[in-house]
Each structure stands twice: as C-alpha cells, then as structure tokens.
Amino acid sequence: MAKEKEEKNKYSIDKIKPTDKIDFNNLFKNPTQDFYTKVAKEYENSFNKVLKEITGGKExxxxxxxxxxxxxxxxxxxxxxxxxxxxxxxxxxxxxxxxxxxxxxxxxxxxxxxxxxxxxxxxxxxxxxxxxxxxxxxxxxxxxxxxxxxxFGGFNLEEMRNLVLKTFNFYSIPEFDSRDFFIVSQLKGFIGFDLAEKFDFRNSYIYNVLYKELEFQNIITKGSKTITYYVGDELITKTVYAQHVEKTPFIYQRQALVVPTNYLPELSFRYAPGVSEKEIKRRKTKGIFTLEDEEFYNYYDFQYNSNLAIPFAQYFNVLTQKNMIEYEKFVREKEIEPLRLQKIKNWLFATRPINDFSEDLININWVSTFIIAFPDKNLNGYIQTLKNAIWQLIQPLINMITLTYTNKNIASESFEGLGKRYLSTFADLEEIGGKEKIQSNIVSILNDYFTSKVFNFNQKHDKPIYVSSERVGDFSGRVFVQDIRLNSYYGKNEIDYVSTGGTTVEVPFVKFYPNYEDKKSFFTSNFRFSNPNAYMKVQPKFRGKFNFGHENQLLSEIIQEYGVMFNNEALKNQAEFEDTLYAIKRIFDEIKAVKDIAVMVITNRGLGLYFDTWDYQNDKENAKRIVHSLKTSFSLE
Structure with missing residues (x-):
C-alpha cells in the first residue's frame, strides 16, 4: 500500500470524508452492530452530504x-x-x-x-x-x-456511488492484480467476466466482480395427437402423447465479492446450512469434531477437509462463532439477503444472483435510464430513486465486510499481496493501495465494455451476452491488442417427430444455437487520467452532438468533430484535459479510414480503442497503424 488518503482526496471532492459515527478501528467485536447497523443508520446522511457537494450548492x-x-x-x-x-x-x-x-x-x-x-x-x-x-x-x-x-453536476452513478462509499471508508482503486480474484474464474459454470472493481477498506481490499454463469437444463415439451381405429366393429378414439427433452442453455449474471487474504491459506471451507440437535449429538457420540457453540450449527455446517480441523477451529473461534450467529439472526430478522461465505486457500468470497437492471446502474447514461423507467417523477422522486439505487449498489459490499469481519484476524489483516506473510494491525494505517501496475488485460477491457457499451451484438440473440477473448499481441507491452468475442445463443422453433403408440406425434420445441461476433480492441495503461474518477468517451460517428463551448475554439471544434463526451472530473486538470483532446485529434486524423467505427474510452485505468466491426483481411496492417498512432500520440515509442 502506498498513497496517503490525504493525497487521494485531491482527486475527489475534498469535503467528502469518512463518517465519524463509525469507529473503523473497532469493528471486529460485533461487526453486525458496529458496522452494518451503523452504516444503514448513517446512509441517508452520507447520501445527502454527497448530494450537497456534487450539486455544488445549487438551489x-x-x-x-x-x-x-x-x-x-x-x-x-x-x-x-x-x-x-x-x-x-x-x-x-x-x-x-x-x-x-x-x-x-x-x-x-x-x-x-x-x-x-x-x-x-x-x-x-x-x-x-x-x-x-x-x-x-x-x-x-x-x-x-x-x-x-x-x-447532479454531470456526475455519473459510479462516481456518486464511490463518493458515498468514501464516507464509509471505502476507496475505489483503479490498480488491481487479477490474481486477487482469480478464484471467480474457477467457479462452476463460469463463462466470462463482465466487470471487476477494487476497493480499499482499512488495510485490505475487497473486489466487486460481475460475471456470467452458464447452466444447461433439460426442458420438456409435450405434444399430442388424436387417433381413431377399429377393434372389431367398435370405433376407438384415443389421444396419444409424446414428449421431447431439449438440453437448453441458461445464462445468468452473478456478483462475486472477494476478499483476498493470507490468513490460514491451507484452509478451505464452503457454506452448508445448519443441522439438527440430533445430528450434533450423533457426531459427538462418534467422536466427530464439533465447534464449542452448538447454536452455531442451527445456522451453519461449513464443509472442510477433516484433516484441517485445527485451522478450521482457529478460523471459527468462539468470537467468530458468536459474531456469525449474530449476523444470521440479524439478516433473518431484517429480511436482508444473506451472503454465504466460502474460502478457498487465499480467497474469501461469496456469490449472489443480480438482476438485469443493475447493468444500467453503472452505465454513464443513468439519467436516461431513470427517466425511461420512471417518466413522470419530479426531481425529488429522482433523488429518492437515486438514493435507493446507490444503496442497492453498495449494500452487498457492506454486507460482505460485515460477514468477513466476524473473524477478528480478517478484520485486522494488513494485506500486502497474495502469498505474502500474514500481517495484522487493528489500527487503520490510512493508506490507499497503489503499488500494483494497472494491468493491460481482458478485465480492464471488459470494464470499458460493461460500463461504456463500446460493443454491440448485432445478430439475433435470445440469451444474455457473454465475453471470451484471445490475446493476439502486446507490441512490446506498450499497447495491448486483443480479439474480443461476444457470445450468445439464438432460438429456433422446431418440431420433433416422435414415433409412439403406432403413430407419429409432432412435438414442438425451441432449439438454441450458439452464435458470436468478433470485435477488436487496443488498450494501453501507459496513458491515463491522473484523476481516478475522470472519464472520457469519444465516438466520431456522433460528431456534432456534443457542444462544450470551450474558450479555445480549436478544442470546441475537436469536441464537436470527434463526438467527445466527458464528466466533470475530467475537467479538473485543465492542462491534462487539453492535451488529451489534442492527442485524440492526432490519433483519429491518422486512422481516418476506420475512425467512424471506433469508440475510445479514457479513464484512470488507461486508454481503450474499440472496434465493433473489423476488417480482418487487412488485420495486421490496420493494427500496426493504430498501435503506431497510439504510441506516437502519447509518446510511448
């Protein structure tokens, strides 16, 4: 961990500080009451504080x-x-x-x-x-x-969410090491990442990861046919039934909350629901190891390797048992969705399903989303909707910290990186993580794809889209070139002719076929905004739709000519903002042949140039031209 929190503040709204209503150095004794309950109680005040600052005192x-x-x-x-x-x-x-x-x-x-x-x-x-x-x-x-x-001062929902999180001591970190959440890619049914976000909390990290899960289910459809026949002189009429079993794909979006840890790396366990008192007595009679507090087993029966009973007992010590009982009683009483904790080696994590609307909540066009969903609300109605939406986004993070902090050794960990020595301190060292190099990898690209909608799936598809990729070259590590494949399935109505009962019955069913589209991306982390919340999206095909009215006529023309959209945070460093606009002009002037099919996104993670369609016949020539343009425009040679 490197940067002081005071240094971080200069990149955000200075008046937004962690609340003094929560003692962040004393959460491990009872995290349910000392953290979750206090956050829920303080949330409205925090939201109003952020709202006041982002609206800049507007009436x-x-x-x-x-x-x-x-x-x-x-x-x-x-x-x-x-x-x-x-x-x-x-x-x-x-x-x-x-x-x-x-x-x-x-x-x-x-x-x-x-x-x-x-x-x-x-x-x-x-x-x-x-x-x-x-x-x-x-x-x-x-x-x-x-x-x-x-x-709302042009702030997008992600920015506002991060400012609210800051009042609860969470700091958004653009730098991340994808190994910190590697475990997600090993989960059953995993087919691709959507988004990865990293937050500093106290002396460790928590990752918010969205991903897609594929599951095949047998769907049964039925058909029938009425037939007549004679038995002797008697005319018989009967209905013959048949069925078809179709293996059908279902794609779900899920959220994984991951806390990397160096505490007891040899121990793995997974959640299982509680067992009866009779079962506990049976285990004790047979000499099977059980934890001290029998009430714990009313709610949990974690599965683990029996050879690791000692580290299991270390993790689920008496205080942890007490805290987890308190947590479970609380979520049941308040009807809060419980998280189910798992640990595999160096990763503590929990997963949960999420609804489709959550995708739009991070989207920069959140105002349009709200107005389409709630067209007749007044301003106060939108403020209340915003307040509820931000709570929906931050609550799983609050929930996960509460659950993991039931163990005081996790709550006090000073995490220095996977595989390193376990370190502990109960005091918040008040440092913000920043040593990791921003990784030019698929997850960085997917963050842009997910939040900025840089690609479209143009073919017919009846299932959600998921992403796969293949690295095709990094050009000396300066510009990362990647083929992106968007995948889905489309359904066709078909008929199965089933022979049964001396006849053939037509059984309708829907058969799903895989389809995909290939996209192209160029990403470099060597050029990025210094402000963690700065955002810029460039779409030349939308030229003339954005008019900023900059005092510099040339810059105004660049904004209009290249369809440049940006948030308030991008304007805070005027010199950087102007240099970026000039570089954008240089890049697109050099790649005129493809500029109208390109989308550029610049954030604190880096710069991405994305192509929804790509001329694969001239792949190498086009790629070299674009890489050269990116390098020379940002002095990466």
Whole structure:
C-alpha cells in the first residue's frame, strides 16, 4: 500500500470524508452492530452530504420548479390529445368505419362511403395532431433529462456511488492484480467476466466482480395427437402423447465479492446450512469434531477437509462463532439477503444472483435510464430513486465486510499481496493501495465494455451476452491488442417427430444455437487520467452532438468533430484535459479510414480503442497503424 488518503482526496471532492459515527478501528467485536447497523443508520446522511457537494450548492427548489414545469407541459400535451380525440369523436368514427366496411360487402354499405371518406380525413388529421404532440412530449423528456443531469453536476452513478462509499471508508482503486480474484474464474459454470472493481477498506481490499454463469437444463415439451381405429366393429378414439427433452442453455449474471487474504491459506471451507440437535449429538457420540457453540450449527455446517480441523477451529473461534450467529439472526430478522461465505486457500468470497437492471446502474447514461423507467417523477422522486439505487449498489459490499469481519484476524489483516506473510494491525494505517501496475488485460477491457457499451451484438440473440477473448499481441507491452468475442445463443422453433403408440406425434420445441461476433480492441495503461474518477468517451460517428463551448475554439471544434463526451472530473486538470483532446485529434486524423467505427474510452485505468466491426483481411496492417498512432500520440515509442 502506498498513497496517503490525504493525497487521494485531491482527486475527489475534498469535503467528502469518512463518517465519524463509525469507529473503523473497532469493528471486529460485533461487526453486525458496529458496522452494518451503523452504516444503514448513517446512509441517508452520507447520501445527502454527497448530494450537497456534487450539486455544488445549487438551489434544489429552482430545479424542482423547472422539472415540475416540464411535467406539467407533458401532461398538457397528453391532455390536448385526449381533448382532440373527444372533440373529433375519433373512437366513434373508427367504430363507424368498421361497420361501413362490413356493410360494403352487403352492397348497402356503398351508400355510406362519403361518411367513410370524411371519417378517414378527420382520423388522419387527428393522427397528425397526435404525432406533433408526441414529438413535443419527446422533446420535453430530453429537456427533463438535461435539467436533471445538470442538477447532479454531470456526475455519473459510479462516481456518486464511490463518493458515498468514501464516507464509509471505502476507496475505489483503479490498480488491481487479477490474481486477487482469480478464484471467480474457477467457479462452476463460469463463462466470462463482465466487470471487476477494487476497493480499499482499512488495510485490505475487497473486489466487486460481475460475471456470467452458464447452466444447461433439460426442458420438456409435450405434444399430442388424436387417433381413431377399429377393434372389431367398435370405433376407438384415443389421444396419444409424446414428449421431447431439449438440453437448453441458461445464462445468468452473478456478483462475486472477494476478499483476498493470507490468513490460514491451507484452509478451505464452503457454506452448508445448519443441522439438527440430533445430528450434533450423533457426531459427538462418534467422536466427530464439533465447534464449542452448538447454536452455531442451527445456522451453519461449513464443509472442510477433516484433516484441517485445527485451522478450521482457529478460523471459527468462539468470537467468530458468536459474531456469525449474530449476523444470521440479524439478516433473518431484517429480511436482508444473506451472503454465504466460502474460502478457498487465499480467497474469501461469496456469490449472489443480480438482476438485469443493475447493468444500467453503472452505465454513464443513468439519467436516461431513470427517466425511461420512471417518466413522470419530479426531481425529488429522482433523488429518492437515486438514493435507493446507490444503496442497492453498495449494500452487498457492506454486507460482505460485515460477514468477513466476524473473524477478528480478517478484520485486522494488513494485506500486502497474495502469498505474502500474514500481517495484522487493528489500527487503520490510512493508506490507499497503489503499488500494483494497472494491468493491460481482458478485465480492464471488459470494464470499458460493461460500463461504456463500446460493443454491440448485432445478430439475433435470445440469451444474455457473454465475453471470451484471445490475446493476439502486446507490441512490446506498450499497447495491448486483443480479439474480443461476444457470445450468445439464438432460438429456433422446431418440431420433433416422435414415433409412439403406432403413430407419429409432432412435438414442438425451441432449439438454441450458439452464435458470436468478433470485435477488436487496443488498450494501453501507459496513458491515463491522473484523476481516478475522470472519464472520457469519444465516438466520431456522433460528431456534432456534443457542444462544450470551450474558450479555445480549436478544442470546441475537436469536441464537436470527434463526438467527445466527458464528466466533470475530467475537467479538473485543465492542462491534462487539453492535451488529451489534442492527442485524440492526432490519433483519429491518422486512422481516418476506420475512425467512424471506433469508440475510445479514457479513464484512470488507461486508454481503450474499440472496434465493433473489423476488417480482418487487412488485420495486421490496420493494427500496426493504430498501435503506431497510439504510441506516437502519447509518446510511448
């Protein structure tokens, strides 16, 4: 660990400090009460503190009135549509037209054709009026999004989440060693990472990892057929049934929370639910090792190698047992989703399913997501939605720290890297991790893919997308070139002809076929923003859509010409911001032939250049040109 926390503060909002309501040096005695409960109690204050800072003292009432006015305008537009519908009697005219068309088949309807023509003319007029009003409604929603985004100071949800986490002593760290969460790739059904985030907490780290899991299930479909036949002179009718069993893929997104540790690396255990008192008595009678507190087994029956009973007892000492009983009672009483702790060698971890909406929560376009999901809320409604969304994002981290800190040796660990000597101190050394080199690897690229949506899956797909990759060259370690493969499955309705009962029964089923698309990425960690929260996305195909109005005319033109989007944190170092814009121009001027299919993302992790489509016939030539451009533009030669 290297950088002092005071140094970290200059990159963030200076007034955001860890709360003094929690003693972070005294969490191990009862982490459920001393950490989780206090965080939950303090969360609203922390959120409000962050909100006050990111809005920069803006008058909430003024923005509330602006949003209310837009909502009123939207309701007025909708009201005008309904008024016009009633005024022109549109529903009655549509019904009358249907009757006239029916009568036309009976000749008599021909006498009503003038009414049909008149009705159609009025309905067309109404449809044009409605289209105009809906266009105004759409404009109003765009304006509403702009006002809400302006109120929140242009901060994305990830930035706000990290600032709230900072009040609870979590610090987002861009540097990471993927070995710290290697265990996730070994889990059953694992098929690919989505995202990896590292946070410093006290003297150790916790990783938030999103990944995809593949599971095949046998789906049974049935079909039937009615047949008739004679038995002697008697006609028999019966229904014949058949079924088809199809091995079907299911792809789930899961979250893994990982705490690397050097405590008892020889010990591995996995969660299993509690057992009965009768079972405990049986074990004791047979001389099978059991922990001291029998109540512990009401909730847990961790599985481990019986040869490691001594380190198992060390880990689950009397205090740990007491704390874990307290944790389980608490989550049951409060109806909180419990995490199920596992340990494999140097990794403590827990996994949980997550819903699809969580993907959008980290997305930079969170305001659009909120407005689409909750179109009629006022500003306070969006603030409350934001507050709930951020809690949804941070709660698993709080939960995991609470669970792992039930063991005082984990709570006091000063982690210096996998495989090193176990060190312990109960005092927070107040240092921020930063020794690890940012890794130019697939996980860095996936962070951009996941948060910035740099790739699209353009083919038909009926299952979630997962990512696989193949390294194709690193060009002396300066620029990491990678083929990215997006994978999924698409379904086709098919028929299985099953012979049974002397006949053939058609059984419908859906068969899923794998499909994929190859993408190209270029990533370098040798150029990156100094500010951990700075973000820039460049999409030349969106030229002219972003207008920053920089006092430097050339920089304004670059922002417009190359479709440059950025957050407030990217502006804090003006010299760096301007140098980056000039470098962007140099790069895209050198790769003009492919610039309109490129997306560039620059963060504190590094710079990524991504291509949703790629000319593989000229692969080597294009790749060399791009690598040369990246090196020369950022003096990497």
């Amino acid at each position: 909430e009432k003024i923005y509330e009135e602006r949003v209310d006015k837009i909502n009123t305008n939207i309701q007025d537009f909708r009201g005008k549509i309904e008024e016009k519908r009633k005024e022109l009697k549109i529903n009655a005219r549509k019904f009358a037209n249907a009757i006239i068309i029916i009568f036309c088949f009976l000749i008599i309807g021909l006498f009503f054709l003038p009414f049909l023509i008149k009705n159609n003319k009025i309905i067309k007029e109404f449809n044009e009026f409605t289209s105009n009003q809906e266009a105004e409604i759409k404009k109003s929603y765009v304006e509403k999004g702009r006002v809400v985004f302006e109120f």
